[in-house]
Amino acid sequence: EEQKSLLLDSSSRFVIPQGVKLSYGTAGFREDASILSSTVYRVGILAALRSLKTQSVIGVMITASHNKVSDNGVKIADPNGGMLSQHWEPFADAIANASSPQQLLQLINEFVEKERIPFLGVRPAEILLGRDTRPSGEALLEAARQGVTSIVGAVASDMGILTTPQLHWMVRARNKGLKASEQDYFEQLSNSFKCLMDLIPTERSKFDGMNDKLVVDGANGVGGAKLQVLHKLLNVLDIEVRNSSEDEGVLNDGVGADYVQKEKVAPHGFGSKDAGIRCASLDGDADRLVYFLVPPESNAQVNLVDGDKILSLFAVFIKEQLSFLNEKEDLKNSHKARLGIVQTAYANGASTNYLKHLGLEVNFTPTGVKYLHEKAAEFDIGIYFEANGHGTILFSESFIEWLEVKSRDLSSGSKGSEAEKAALRLLAVSNLINQAVGDALSGVLLVEVILKHMGWSIHRWNELYHDLPSRQLKVKVADRTAVVTANAETVVVRPPGLQDAINTETAKYTQGRCFVRPSGTEDVVRVYAEASTQEATDTLANCVAKLVV
Numbered sequence: 001e002e003q004k005s006l007l008l009d010s011s012s013r014f015v016i017p018q019g020v021k022l023s024y025g026t027a028g029f030r031e032d033a034s035i036l037s038s039t040v041y042r043v044g045i046l047a048a049l050r051s052l053k054t055q056s057v058i059g060v061m062i063t064a065s066h067n068k069v070s071d072n073g074v075k076i077a078d079p080n081g082g083m084l085s086q087h088w089e090p091f092a093d094a095i096a097n098a099s100s101p102q103q104l105l106q107l108i109n110e111f112v113e114k115e116r117i118p119f120l121g122v123r124p125a126e127i128l129l130g131r132d133t134r135p136s137g138e139a140l141l142e143a144a145r146q147g148v149t150s151i152v153g154a155v156a157s158d159m160g161i162l163t164t165p166q167l168h169w170m171v172r173a174r175n176k177g178l179k180a181s182e183q184d185y186f187e188q189l190s191n192s193f194k195c196l197m198d199l200i201p202t203e204r205s206k207f208d209g210m211n212d213k214l215v216v217d218g219a220n221g222v223g224g225a226k227l228q229v230l231h232k233l234l235n236v237l238d239i240e241v242r243n244s245s246e247d248e249g250v251l252n253d254g255v256g257a258d259y260v261q262k263e264k265v266a267p268h269g270f271g272s273k274d275a276g277i278r279c280a281s282l283d284g285d286a287d288r289l290v291y292f293l294v295p296p297e298s299n300a301q302v303n304l305v306d307g308d309k310i311l312s313l314f315a316v317f318i319k320e321q322l323s324f325l326n327e328k329e330d331l332k333n334s335h336k337a338r339l340g341i342v343q344t345a346y347a348n349g350a351s352t353n354y355l356k357h358l359g360l361e362v363n364f365t366p367t368g369v370k371y372l373h374e375k376a377a378e379f380d381i382g383i384y385f386e387a388n389g390h391g392t393i394l395f396s397e398s399f400i401e402w403l404e405v406k407s408r409d410l411s412s413g414s415k416g417s418e419a420e421k422a423a424l425r426l427l428a429v430s431n432l433i434n435q436a437v438g439d440a441l442s443g444v445l446l447v448e449v450i451l452k453h454m455g456w457s458i459h460r461w462n463e464l465y466h467d468l469p470s471r472q473l474k475v476k477v478a479d480r481t482a483v484v485t486a487n488a489e490t491v492v493v494r495p496p497g498l499q500d501a502i503n504t505e506t507a508k509y510t511q512g513r514c515f516v517r518p519s520g521t522e523d524v525v526r527v528y529a530e531a532s533t534q535e536a537t538d539t540l541a542n543c544v545a546k547l548v549v
């Protein structure tokens with residue numbers, strides 16, 4: 001009864017806007033911020049129920065990532081720091097669209113019953129709330145808090161302005177019983193970075209004559225300021241951060257990783273004066289990272305070093321460490337680690353060829369971090385990246401334990417051996433790179449230390465392989481759900497005949513590859529094409545776009 005009146009009372013303060021149908025997509029709920037408060041309030045309720053069900057800490061992040069500043073959004077971090085279990089998404093959709101407090105209450109009651117969510121005699125719900133720098137964030141965070149506290153006994157902690165990966169990291173750390181404050185996050189990253197720096201082979205510790213400075217575009221979002229904090233703790237890297245707050249410009253407006261990757265132009269504040277310098281760009285909530293080189297001519301395209309190339313750099317480094325470890329086959333406890341690479345169909349074909357050529361196992365999943373993450377978790381070490389710069393490296397618990405034992409065994413034997421250093425490096429990577437979600441801050445640190453380890457400039461790195469020309473188009477259609485795909489979105493199964501037509505078109509081009517799929521975040525069908533020249537690629541993409549409408 002107390003619960004019932006609490007819910008009816010609080011939900012009457014959050015009236016659902018007329019005529020909007022919301023859906024918990026790959027990025028949670030995302031809309032114009034002005035219509036989101038009832039949705040965020042209801043997500044607060046869901047988070048509290050999820051916490052009761054799992055008897056763990058749950059996170060709620062308020063962000064719309066790379067979208068425009070007037071948008072906002074909300075997503076849940078599950079107990080392990082990952083995305084909300086897909087099994088709960090239909091409930092999220094249902095309550096977000098419930099038309100009255102009574103209907104909301106009924107849906108909650110049914111769900112509590114069906115999922116057997118415990119209320120009595122259990123640990124009360126505990127939720128960590130975070131938000132990015134959007135002006136609408138403060139009020140929406142309050143709406144989330146009211147949603148959480150409308151469940152009897154539930155506690156909401158406001159963690160303040162954070163990057164999305166920081167909040168996911170905190171949720172994961174809390175549930176593992178580890179230190180989980182923002183300061184702990186910064187310390188873990190900087191300590192493991194320093195550890196990797198100390199393990200750089202002395203003969204390689206010089207860059208190959210290139211400018212050692214890194215300039216980072218913070219998208220006028222939350223990432224720039226957080227990177228400054230890390231930078232102060234590190235005091236070894238030469239990093240300049242631009243576009244680090246609203247004072248310098250509008251969030252995601254002509255800046256940020258999404259803009260740089262899609263438009264292939266330099267963000268605001270970068271120009272020919274930066275030609276040849278190593279540059280990087282974060283997105284608005286700092287879960288995506290791309291590197292780029294500004295061309296000397298002022299209106300030319302940037303040289304993009306995208307998520308595929310970051311993945312390739314990480315793969316080369318990890319593979320090198322594993323080969324050091326496997327050299328000493330006589331060691332007890334020998335273990336051939338399974339390294340797996342996970343990409344989507346948007347990965348440039350040249351990157352896939354390169355990775356296969358290294359002898360690595362490359363897997364494909366549909367677009368959406370939850371699919372990539374899940375696949376990568378099947379390996380001892382799983383590296384996943386989307387071309388747009390979201391990705392990370394996952395280490396299995398059993399492999400970490402094995403590494404800990406191994407590094408101890410090795411240190412008692414041949415002191416300072418390559419195998420011992422390799423084990424220590426892999427352990428440091430597992431602490432540096434965010435195990436919950438892709439994290440641009442930990443990504444920057446890992447890229448920087450690997451470049452130093454290899455003695456590579458960004459130019460050398462960029463030469464690992466040459467991207468095939470590619471083109472992405474958006475097609476507005478009456479109903480994007482009419483397009484249904486299979487095989488990690490590479491094949492259209494509906495409408496009938498479309499795939500045959502795409503095949504016929506693609507076959508006309510050298511190194512031609514093309515696929516179409518409905519977007520999960522926008523009301524469009526996306527077309528992606530690759531071929532041996534940019535001109536051919538554009539023609540292929542345009543022809544296929546005409547087949548879709």
Ligand code: NG1
Pocket residue numbers: 026027065346367368369386388390518519520521522526
């Ligand atoms: P959709 O709209 O489903 O293509 C986009 C990105 C994804 C992912 C999600 C979530 C592309 C082609 N797609 O998905 O990679 O980042 O947004 O933000 O970049």
Ligand code: ZN
Pocket residue numbers: 065066164283284285286287288
């Ligand atoms: Zn983002």
